[in-house]
Amino acid sequence: MKPFAYERAGSVRAAVTAAVDDPGAVFLGGGTNLVDHLRLGITHPGRLIDVSRLPLEDVEELPDGGLRIGATLRNSDLAAHPLVRTRFPVLSRALLAGASGQLRNAATTAGNLLQRTRCRYFQDPTTPCNKRDPGSGCSALTGYTRQHAVFGASEECIAVHPSDMAVAAAALDAVVVTTGPEGERRIPVTELLRLPGDEPQRDNTLLHGELITALEVPPLPAGARSGYRKVRDRASFAFALVSVAAVVETEGGTVRWARIALGGVAHKPWRATRAEDALAGAPATEESFRRAAEAELAAAEPLSGNAFKVPMARRTLTAVLSDLTAEEPQ
Amino acid sequence: MDAHVTLRVDGEERSLTVDTRTSLLDALRDRLGVTSPKKGCDHGQCGSCTVLLDGRRVVSCLALTVSHDGAEVTTAAGLPGPDGRLHPLQQAFWDHDAFQCGYCTPGQICSAAGMLEEADAGRPSHATADLDPAARTPLTDDEIRERMSGNICRCGAYVNIVAAIREVGDVSEVTER
Ligand SMILES: Cc1cc2nc3c(=O)[nH]c(=O)nc-3n(C[C@H](O)[C@H](O)[C@H](O)COP(=O)(O)OP(=O)(O)OC[C@H]3O[C@@H](n4cnc5c(N)ncnc54)[C@H](O)[C@@H]3O)c2cc1C
Ligand code: SF4
Ligand code: FES
Ligand code: FES
Numbered sequence: 001m002k003p004f005a006y007e008r009a010g011s012v013r014a015a016v017t018a019a020v021d022d023p024g025a026v027f028l029g030g031g032t033n034l035v036d037h038l039r040l041g042i043t044h045p046g047r048l049i050d051v052s053r054l055p056l057e058d059v060e061e062l063p064d065g066g067l068r069i070g071a072t073l074r075n076s077d078l079a080a081h082p083l084v085r086t087r088f089p090v091l092s093r094a095l096l097a098g099a100s101g102q103l104r105n106a107a108t109t110a111g112n113l114l115q116r117t118r119c120r121y122f123q124d125p126t127t128p129c130n131k132r133d134p135g136s137g138c139s140a141l142t143g144y145t146r147q148h149a150v151f152g153a154s155e156e157c158i159a160v161h162p163s164d165m166a167v168a169a170a171a172l173d174a175v176v177v178t179t180g181p182e183g184e185r186r187i188p189v190t191e192l193l194r195l196p197g198d199e200p201q202r203d204n205t206l207l208h209g210e211l212i213t214a215l216e217v218p219p220l221p222a223g224a225r226s227g228y229r230k231v232r233d234r235a236s237f238a239f240a241l242v243s244v245a246a247v248v249e250t251e252g253g254t255v256r257w258a259r260i261a262l263g264g265v266a267h268k269p270w271r272a273t274r275a276e277d278a279l280a281g282a283p284a285t286e287e288s289f290r291r292a293a294e295a296e297l298a299a300a301e302p303l304s305g306n307a308f309k310v311p312m313a314r315r316t317l318t319a320v321l322s323d324l325t326a327e328e329p330q
Numbered sequence: 331m332d333a334h335v336t337l338r339v340d341g342e343e344r345s346l347t348v349d350t351r352t353s354l355l356d357a358l359r360d361r362l363g364v365t366s367p368k369k370g371c372d373h374g375q376c377g378s379c380t381v382l383l384d385g386r387r388v389v390s391c392l393a394l395t396v397s398h399d400g401a402e403v404t405t406a407a408g409l410p411g412p413d414g415r416l417h418p419l420q421q422a423f424w425d426h427d428a429f430q431c432g433y434c435t436p437g438q439i440c441s442a443a444g445m446l447e448e449a450d451a452g453r454p455s456h457a458t459a460d461l462d463p464a465a466r467t468p469l470t471d472d473e474i475r476e477r478m479s480g481n482i483c484r485c486g487a488y489v490n491i492v493a494a495i496r497e498v499g500d501v502s503e504v505t506e507r
Contacts, residue, residue, distance in 0.1 A: 003331050006350040006396045028397060035353065035392045036373055048350070050397050076386075080453040085461040096456040100480025101445055103374055105386045106393065236456065236479035 001038050005047045012179050012213055015051050019209035020181045027051045027211060029072065029111030032103050037116065041125045042132055052108060056213055059083060065219030068177075071110035071212045075165070076101070078109060088217060090226035090245050094168035097230040100237050110212035113166050113176065113192065116203060117159040117267075118239055119147065130156045131200040138200075145305035147241075150313075151266040157200030158303065161193055161268050162239050168228055170261035170269035171245035174217045180210030189215075193268035200267075224249040225324045229316055230263070240264035242313045244320045250284045258292075258321070262313055265300075272296040275317065289321040290314075335399040339364055340408025348395045355379045355390040358405065366407035366436040370482070377481035380437040380444075381405050387444025389480070406436035409443065419443055422494035430485035438481045442495045445477045449499070469499040 009015035019025040024046030028034055031052070037043045056070035059081045067083060078084060079095035099107065121127045121139035128136040140148055140158050148158040169189040176192050178185045192204050206212075220226065226247040232238040243263035249256045258279040260272040278292035293314040300310045336345045339362060346361055355372075358364040358381070370378035372391045379390045382404040390403075409417035416424070419439050429435045449455075449469050457476035458467050467473065474492050483491065 001351045004350055005331055006333060006394070008397075028394070030392075031394055031397060032374055032389075032392045035394055038351070039372065048394075052397060076448070076453070080451075082463040085454065085463055089461050092454065092461055093456075096454060096458075100374075100377065101448065101455075101477055102377060102380055102387050102389045102441060102480045103392075105444075106388045236476050 001041070002044045002046075004038075004045055006050065007047070008050045009054060012054060012056075012211060015049050015054065016179050016181070016209055016211050018047075018049050019211070022047050023208065025049055025209070027110075029108035030074070030106035031111075032099075032107050033111060033115040040123055042116075042123065051110075051211065062216070062219075067217045069109055069215045069217065071214055072108045074105055075099070075107040075109070075112055076104040079104065087220065088168075088172060088226060090168045090171060090228045090247060091165065091217070093228035094164040094230075094243075094245060097228060097240075097243070098164035109165075109215050110176075112163055113169070113189065113212070113215070114204060114206075115163055118162045119159040120144070122159060131159060131196075131203075134199075134201045145303040147239075147264075148303055148306055149266050150300040150302045150306060150309050151262075151270045152195040153267065153301070153303075154196045154198065154200065156198055157196035157267065159196065159200070159267055160264055161203075161266070163269075164228070164230060164240060164243060164263060166193060167240075167243055167261045167263035167269040168226075168245040169215065169217070170271055171226070171247050171259050172217050172220075173259065174215055176212050177214040177216060178206065178210045178212050180207050182207070185210070186216075190269065190271055196267045203267075220247060221249060223251070227320055227324050229320050229323075231312055231316055242309050242316055244313070244316045245269075246317070246320050246324060248279075248321060248324050250325050253284055255279045255282050255284050255288070255325075260296075260317065262296075262317070265309060265313060272317070274299060279321075284325045286318065286322050289318045292321070293317040333396045333399075335395055337362075337395075337398070337400075338402045340403070340405055350394070350396050352395045353391050354381070354383070354393040354395050354398060354403070357395040358390060358403070364405055364407065366405045367440075368433055368436060370434070370437075375482070376434070376437075377441055378434045378437040380441045380481065382440055382444055385444075385447075387441050404440070406439045409439065417443070418498045419446075419494070422497045423491070426490045426494040426497070427487075428490040428494040429483075429487050434481060434483045434485075434487075438478070438483065438491055441478060441481045442498070445474075446495070446499055449473070449477065469496070471496065474499070 275292040275296040282288040370376035
């Protein structure tokens with residue numbers, strides 16, 4: 001680990017100014033990803049600006065029934081929040097399916113969204129990796145691809161985004177609020193995280209020194225139901241092979257609309273827009289769910305080691321939609 | 331680069347100057363001689379370094395000491411009462427033979443202590459069927475296993491670990507009502 005300066009930010013403004021002024025500065029949240037990366041030698045910042053104690057820990061109910069979630073709120077507190085549990089169960093479920101009790105007690109909302117891929121080659125500084133060391137090549141392309149993407153990959157990087165919460169946030173059409181060198185911005189989570197293209201070193205669309213201050217979740221109609229299902233190699237404490245976050249509203253046996261995001265399959269949460277289109281107005285039957293899932297997965301581009309993710313995602317998506325529509329919402 | 335920090339470790343105030351790179355785990359073990367938290371993986375994967383930080387369980391290997399200036403740290407060695415009596419979880423681990431080599435044990439015990447408080451406060455887990463905040467979730471073995479999944483035991487003492495935690499979980503539910 002290279003030496004670094006450490007400072008605790010006293011305010012959002014101070015944090016942003018300090019970071020903008022120093023190209024070697026990074027923000028520190030709970031540290032559960034960043035400290036690991038410092039130790040692994042993946043990243044070498046000259047300065048850590050600790051934002052973990054900024055007073056951005058509230059869950060605020062917005063006038064329209066949505067929620068504004070503070071960037072430094074811990075994942076365990078967010079998952080346990082009564083408003084999240086009752087109105088946005090997909091978010092609680094996704095958080096509870098991720099990491100461990102100890103890690104969720106430390107991890108922050110913003111840090112969770114910005115955690116970096118668990119690609120084994122990325123985490124091993126002795127192997128080439130375009131994300132860690134642009135231009136060095138992608139070891140995964142010619143190596144083990146079991147964990148890697150089936151949607152939206154590029155010639156340069158086939159990694160997947162590891163966050164469970166981000167998948168739920170994408171299905172909920174959530175937006176991050178930031179303060180940066182150019183003032184305040186609002187960025188949909190689906191645009192915050194990006195596909196690798198020819199710049200795999202960029203996980204997200206934030207500017208240097210841009211701080212996430214909140215995650216806003218728009219309201220859901222009373223009749224909507226939401227859920228999350230994660231498939232992994234063991235029952236707990238493992239990253240997703242495939243996961244599904246879905247929000248769906250039915251009326252009289254017909255799907256009014258559905259919003260679906262898949263995890264473990266792409267460099268960002270993958271919005272299944274083909275499936276969403278196929279579902280709008282369709283009968284709420286297992287047959288339509290399977291067809292919608294097939295419509296989405298037909299576009300998948302599996303690699304040598306991860307073709308299993310295609311039927312796995314198809315079945316998981318069908319099962320989640322069936323579960324969510326099993327009874328009419330009260 | 332150095333920074334000065336003060337921690338309250340197992341009830342005792344400790345001041346020290348650390349390199350900013352020092353994890354809380356290394357500060358405890360190598361600088362303060364508090365060796366009950368163990369280094370299993372140093373990557374957040376095994377739970378053997380679990381401590382209670384301001385009352386909540388965390389892995390100390392991924393916590394930077396400088397980020398926790400002023401914090402209250404409780405390790406397994408700090409759990410016994412002032413009279414030296416074992417904490418109920420420590421006694422239960424003893425009674426149920428919930429270890430073999432013992433390396434994971436201090437982390438298991440701190441994690442269980444934090445976990446039982448979380449469960450008592452009505453916090454849900456991945457194993458909880460009903461997220462309704464009003465629903466009271468019993469601490470079943472499935473709940474214990476899920477909530478303790480951040481603590482790995484290479485000796486495989488899991489069956490007895492679950493039994494030990496179940497015993498204390500039951501008791502604390504009874505006494506709190
Ligand atoms: C063993 C292990 C298992 C795990 N399993 C899972 C899992 O199954 N599912 C899952 O989803 N996650 C899992 N995780 C990852 C965990 O969820 C993340 O490490 C955590 O959410 C990161 O949050 P943090 O606050 O600790 O971030 P940090 O490590 O502090 O920061 C992460 C990144 O975010 C940046 N950052 C932090 N705060 C801000 C801000 N306010 N504005 C802008 N940038 C910011 C940092 O600069 C850094 O680049 C696991 C982690 C470990 C170690
Ligand atoms: S898939 Fe991406 S992160 Fe993994 S080795 Fe290739 S470039 Fe690096
Ligand atoms: S040493 Fe900290 S989790 Fe393994
Ligand atoms: S008792 Fe040996 S690792 Fe758990």
